[in-house]
Amino acid sequence: MEIGAALPELSIDLTPTVVVSTALATMDFTPVHHDVEMARGQGSKDIFLNILTTMGLVERYVTDWAGPEAVIERIAVKLGVPAYAGDRLCFNGTVVAREDGRLTVEVRGKVSLGDHATGTVTLMEEGERR
Amino acid sequence: MNDQELHELAEKQAALGEVRGTPARDPVNAPMIRHWLDAMGDENPAYLEKGVAPPAMAQVWTMPGVRRSAKDRSPVDDMIAALDASGYTGVVATNCEQTYHRYARIGERLTPATRFTDLAGPKRTALGVGFFATWTVTWYGEDEEPVAEMLFRVLKFRPRTRESSSSTTGQAAAGEGQAAAYPLQPAINQDTAFFWEGVKQGELRIQTCADCGELRHPPGPLCPRCRSVNRGHMVASGQGTLYSYVVHHHPPVPGRETPFVVGVVELPEGVRIVGNVVDCPIEEVAVGMPLRVTYRRMDDQLVLPMWTPGEA
Numbered sequence: 001m002e003i004g005a006a007l008p009e010l011s012i013d014l015t016p017t018v019v020v021s022t023a024l025a026t027m028d029f030t031p032v033h034h035d036v037e038m039a040r041g042q043g044s045k046d047i048f049l050n051i052l053t054t055m056g057l058v059e060r061y062v063t064d065w066a067g068p069e070a071v072i073e074r075i076a077v078k079l080g081v082p083a084y085a086g087d088r089l090c091f092n093g094t095v096v097a098r099e100d101g102r103l104t105v106e107v108r109g110k111v112s113l114g115d116h117a118t119g120t121v122t123l124m125e126e127g128e129r130r
Numbered sequence: 131m132n133d134q135e136l137h138e139l140a141e142k143q144a145a146l147g148e149v150r151g152t153p154a155r156d157p158v159n160a161p162m163i164r165h166w167l168d169a170m171g172d173e174n175p176a177y178l179e180k181g182v183a184p185p186a187m188a189q190v191w192t193m194p195g196v197r198r199s200a201k202d203r204s205p206v207d208d209m210i211a212a213l214d215a216s217g218y219t220g221v222v223a224t225n226c227e228q229t230y231h232r233y234a235r236i237g238e239r240l241t242p243a244t245r246f247t248d249l250a251g252p253k254r255t256a257l258g259v260g261f262f263a264t265w266t267v268t269w270y271g272e273d274e275e276p277v278a279e280m281l282f283r284v285l286k287f288r289p290r291t292r293e294s295s296s297s298t299t300g301q302a303a304a305g306e307g308q309a310a311a312y313p314l315q316p317a318i319n320q321d322t323a324f325f326w327e328g329v330k331q332g333e334l335r336i337q338t339c340a341d342c343g344e345l346r347h348p349p350g351p352l353c354p355r356c357r358s359v360n361r362g363h364m365v366a367s368g369q370g371t372l373y374s375y376v377v378h379h380h381p382p383v384p385g386r387e388t389p390f391v392v393g394v395v396e397l398p399e400g401v402r403i404v405g406n407v408v409d410c411p412i413e414e415v416a417v418g419m420p421l422r423v424t425y426r427r428m429d430d431q432l433v434l435p436m437w438t439p440g441e442a
Contacts, residue, residue, distance in 0.1 A: 012171070025162075025169035027193030041310070051226055052189055053170070059186040060172040068176035072185050076227035119227075 001103060001125060007065045007093035012057065014111075016085045019047050026052035036085075049083040054117050058107055061091040062121045066103070069126040073102075077119035087111045093121075101125045131216045131332050133252055136261065139212050140249035143205040148268070151202040153241040154191040158183045158234045166190065182233035188269050188278035191234070192242040197411065203438075204244035206265045210286065215332045215425040215433050218260055218286040225264075225283040234277050240269040247281075260287025289430075312428035313384040321349045324363050329433045334366040334423050336401055347401040368423040369440060370395040373402055377412055385428070391415050395437055409438040 012018065016036075023033035028050040031038040039047045049057075058075055083089050090110050097104035101124055109117040131139065156162070163183050167174070177184050183191075194202075210221075234240060244267050251261030264283040271277045318326050328335035337346050339353035340360035352359055375393040382388060391407040393415075407415055408424070422440030425433050 018169075021169040025166045026187075026190050027195065029196045051223055052186070052193075055186040055226060055228060056166065056170045056172070056184065059184060060170050060174070063172070063174045068174050068179075071233070072230060074227070074229045075186060076225075078225055079223050 001066075001095055001098065003095055003098055005095045007061070007091075007095075007105065007107075010061050010064065010091040012089045012091075014049065014083055014085055014087050014089055016047065019049055019053075019085045022053035022056070023050050026050060026056065028052055044082065044084070046084040046086060048085065049089070049116075051079065054079070054083070054109070057089070057091070058109065058117060058119070058121060061093065061107060061109075062105055062123060065093070066123055066125065071124040072121065073124065074122040075119065076121075077107075077117045079117055080115040081111060081113040083109075083111045083116045084113075087113075089116060096120070131212055136212060136216060137249060140209060140246070140263075143209050143246040144248070146205045146246070148243045148245040149205050151192065151204065151242040151244060153239050155195070156191070157239045158191060158236050160236055162190070163187065163236075177233075180233075181236045183236070185230040185233055185278060186228065188228060188230070188234065188240070189267070189280065191240045192269065203409075204265075205246040206244060206263070209246060209249065209263055211424055211426075212332055213261060213263070213286040214427045215330065217288050217330075219427050219430070220257060220260065220287040220289040221284055222257065222287070223282065223284050224262065225281065227281040229279045231276050231278065234269075234271070238271050240271060240277060243268050243270065255285060255287060257285065258287040258290045260285045262286075310429065312432050314386075315432060321351055325349055326433075328363070328365070329425055329435050332425055334368050334403075334435055335363040336366050336397070336399060336403075338362045338364050345399060345401050347403050364399070366397050366399050366423075370397045370403070370421045370423070370437065372396075372407065372415070372417055372419045372421055372437075374417060375407060375415060377415075393421070393437055395421055403435075406434070406436045407438070408436045414439075 020034045032044060033047055033050045036047055055075055059072055063070055093105050093107045095103055096106045103123050103125060105121045107119055107121055108115060160178060163177055166187055244265060246265045248264040249261055252259050262283055262285055267280045268276050269278045325335050337349040339358055340362045341358035342356040344353055344355040373394045373396040375391055377389050377391055379389045389412060391412060393407045394402050394404055396402050420440045421437040423435050424438045426436050427433050
């Protein structure tokens with residue numbers, strides 16, 4: 001986990017099931033995340049991922065790599081283009097800072113339209129879970 | 131509202147400080163964690179083994195559910211309503227920053243508190259001219275210590291006309307704001323235009339007789355007391371009480387979801403006005419309840435005044 005180390009890529013096929021099941025698991029019942037006609041009626045191409053899921057997937061991406069002992073302290077995300085059903089969300093990440101067991105990872109989640117989410121995750125490598 | 135009035139409202143909302151919401155309906159619990167992990171495809175065993183929730187679930191515990199009960203009015207709501215009423219109807223989230231002080235433990239119940247922090251703009255953006263509104267939510271544990279914090283920022287923008295924005299991704303990101311015309315349009319004429327101009331600016335205007343001062347609503351050409359045709363208007367406080375109401379179940383109404391509440395609201399100024407009661411579970415609607423006006427944008431042109439539970 002040295003500075004400059006790259007995280008393995010994670011690619012998620014955004015099926016309607018993924019979009020809908022994550023929206024419901026995050027208790028977000030806004031129609032644009034499960035109702036295609038409503039989403040299209042509002043000018044969107046299709047249903048799209050909700051923000052709570054974007055945060056959850058960024059967290060998963062980093063802990064998949066860092067392991068179950070890591071403790072996430074902060075996730076700061078700049079939101080970009082929508083992640084529509086039918087698209088594919090590809091995560092890449094790089095370790096950009098490391099000090100006293102605290103890592104900062106830069107994460108980028110891309111879809112076909114461009115960057116869906118870019119930001120940083122701060123974590124303790126093997127922190128005691130408080 | 132003009133830009134300056136929007137900034138004044140923003141300062142007012144920020145001055146309210148941190149406003150506490152209702153505690154989570156359920157304590158942090160394993161079934162919801164398991165469901166979330168499953169949906170995310172997250173196989174990290176640590177959470178359930180150690181009895182803690184994934185930190186990114188913080189907001190999940192206090193989401194309102196399908197039949198959103200908006201008893202929890204936060205300082206953000208009035209700001210967003212004012213931006214909507216001022217034509218900044220498009221919305222796109224731009225930043226979400228979460229800080230976790232500790233992991234929430236199974237069995238504890240979190241309570242959110244919201245603070246409106248900042249309004250910046252108007253700024254020219256790829257989506258159109260808009261304001262950036264920023265607020266923070268802090269989730270407290272039962273020990274009153276913060277568990278997690280979130281900064282959230284949205285761009286509220288004035289959607290461009292359809293011709294000029296064609297098929298950019300911004301259009302797609304806009305979410306709201308491109309709604310088709312609301313099918314039920316009010317009859318706007320010389321007698322009523324002042325009222326509809328008012329609601330677009332976030333003002334509830336009541337017609338007055340320019341000669342004897344009598345208030346009248348709905349507006350009309352002639353004073354019922356002195357028969358003068360000279361008229362003016364005043365701006366009502368926006369407070370009221372529910373005088374009577376019906377719950378409309380059937381028949382279906384174009385552009386509306388049933389059931390909805392149609393109320394007769396008595397204003398302290400002395401007239402009654404008909405409008406929908408919103409943000410309130412139907413079973414909690416009651417004659418005599420305090421209400422206050424809110425403004426809902428129905429399409430690119432039309433704003434309707436509606437009524438939401440208010441302070442007694």
